[in-house]
Each structure stands twice: as structure tokens, then as C-alpha cells.
Amino acid sequence: MEKLILTADYHSHTQYSHGSGTILDNAKAASEKGLEILAITDHAVRHPIVGVSPKKYDKMRKDLEEVQKGFDNLTLMLGIEANILGMAGDIDVKDEDAAKLDIVLAGYHLTSFPYKFSDYFKITWNALTKYTMKSTKAQIARNTTMFVNAIKRHKIDILTHPGFRLDIDYKQVGKACADYGTYVELSSRHKTPDEKSIEELLATDCIFVINSDAHKPENIASCDFAIGLAEKYEIPEKRIANISGKKLVLRSKS
Numbered sequence: 001m002e003k004l005i006l007t008a009d010y011h012s013h014t015q016y017s018h019g020s021g022t023i024l025d026n027a028k029a030a031s032e033k034g035l036e037i038l039a040i041t042d043h044a045v046r047h048p049i050v051g052v053s054p055k056k057y058d059k060m061r062k063d064l065e066e067v068q069k070g071f072d073n074l075t076l077m078l079g080i081e082a083n084i085l086g087m088a089g090d091i092d093v094k095d096e097d098a099a100k101l102d103i104v105l106a107g108y109h110l111t112s113f114p115y116k117f118s119d120y121f122k123i124t125w126n127a128l129t130k131y132t133m134k135s136t137k138a139q140i141a142r143n144t145t146m147f148v149n150a151i152k153r154h155k156i157d158i159l160t161h162p163g164f165r166l167d168i169d170y171k172q173v174g175k176a177c178a179d180y181g182t183y184v185e186l187s188s189r190h191k192t193p194d195e196k197s198i199e200e201l202l203a204t205d206c207i208f209v210i211n212s213d214a215h216k217p218e219n220i221a222s223c224d225f226a227i228g229l230a231e232k233y234e235i236p237e238k239r240i241a242n243i244s245g246k247k248l249v250l251r252s253k254s
């Protein structure tokens with residue numbers, strides 16, 4: 001397998017949530033690394049303290065458009081990383097707000113509490129105990145239901161870091177992503193999926209995106225873990241959507 005050439009990074013954070021750089025800083029870093037596309041995807045509103053209110057989307061868009069003027073060979077996209085919140089698969093970005101964005105990512109974050117208190121026991125507890133106790137079959141089933149429901153119900157373009165914080169049935173989640181047109185992230189920041197899980201995902205028809213999830217400009221396009229995983233498991237290039245100048249087909253825009 002030849003070395004993969006990453007031409008887009010669809011997951012980066014700025015000071016709008018808790019990244020250290022501005023949109024300009026991220027754009028400069030992406031341009032220096034030779035990317036053609038960079039998405040700015042700060043945390044959505046239910047992420048405590050740092051989540052971005054939809055009221056700020058217009059300001060971010062203006063900021064992004066201003067920065068875009070300085071770059072001919074880099075396309076900036078305005079996105080969000082929504083929070084998946086509870087068994088029903090709710091996310092904290094409404095359709096009318098998503099319409100203002102170029103791309104919608106979604107993932108599970110422990111600190112973003114579900115809307116329903118009962119989900120605290122069904123999901124949050126599983127995340128709190130994942131690294132100290134082996135997840136039970138029932139826990140994995142509930143976590144999986146949450147992800148599958150989110151993928152079914154919402155036009156999520158990329159599922160971020162599946163397996164981070166919650167154990168899931170990768171075959172079911174991968175199948176749902178393939179069926180509904182959601183890309184599965186290989187996350188260099190969270191080192192997910194792990195090696196056992198990648199084989200389960202590969203057994204489905206899901207398509208992957210390699211992302212940095214950079215919270216600092218210098219980490220943009222730093223994807224050694226994910227590229228290493230792709231190379232080790234010989235993921236076919238046709239199953240990686242952000243290499244060699246390819247473009248994503250975005251569910252949120254269909």
C-alpha cells in the first residue's frame with residue numbers, strides 16, 4: 001500500500017469552543033500542511049461551558065468568509081460537532097440550524113448530559129465505568145441503540161470517535177452508517193476505533209474519514225494513528241473518503 005495522502009481534515013476546533021487557535025490560525029496550519037479542505041467543527045451547545053450556541057453561527061460564518069479570502073488553495077467549511085444525547089439518539093443541533101452549516105459531525109461526549117434524566121443511568125453511567133469495569137452485553141446494546149438511533153434520525157455527515165467513552169457493537173453501528181450515508185471517523189486524537197473494532201467495521205460497508213480532531217492548530221492533519229491503522233489493516237483507498245483530493249458526499253446537504 002502506498003502512503004496515504006490526506007487532502008482534507010474535517011474535524012478541527014477553535015476558540016469558539018475550546019480549541020487554542022482562531023479560524024485563521026487553523027487555516028494557516030492547514031494550508032502549510034498542504035490540505036485542500038479544512039472544516040471548522042466546534043462543539044455544539046450542550047457541551048458544558050464551551051458549546052457554541054446556534055446564535056453564533058452567523059458570526060462564525062462571517063469570520064470564516066473573511067479568512068477564506070486569504071487562501072486560494074484551501075477551502076474552509078463551517079461545521080459543528082453535535083452531541084449525541086441519550087437512547088433516542090437526540091442531537092443538540094436542530095435541522096434549521098444545521099442548514100446554516102456546511103457539514104454536521106456528531107459524537108458522544110461524557111460531559112454533555114442527556115435531555116432525559118433516565119438516560120443518565122442508561123448511558124452516562126456506562127461511560128463513567130467503561131475504563132474500570134467490563135461493559136455488560138446490556139450496556140453495549142443500549143450504547144449501540146443510541147448511536148444507531150442518532151444515525152437513523154439525523155443527517156449526520158461524520159460519526160466522530162465511535163468507541164471513545166462507550167463500548168458499542170461496531171458491526172451494527174458500521175452498518176447503520178453505511179445504510180444512511182454517514183462516514184465513520186478514524187480519530188487520531190482519541191485513537192479510536194481500536195484494533196479489534198476496526199476489523200468489525202471493515203466487515204460492514206461503511207466508509208471512513210481520517211480526522212485529526214485538532215484542538216491546537218499544529219495538530220491539524222496530524223493523523224499518524226489513523227493513517228497507521230488504515231495501513232496496517234489495508235483499508236482499501238476507496239473506503240477512505242478524504243485522501244487524494246476526493247470529496248465527501250454530504251448527507252446533511254442532500
Ligand SMILES: [Zn+2]
Nearest residue numbers: 081107160161
Ligand atoms: Zn469529540
Ligand SMILES: [Zn+2]
Nearest residue numbers: 011013081213
Ligand atoms: Zn472534536
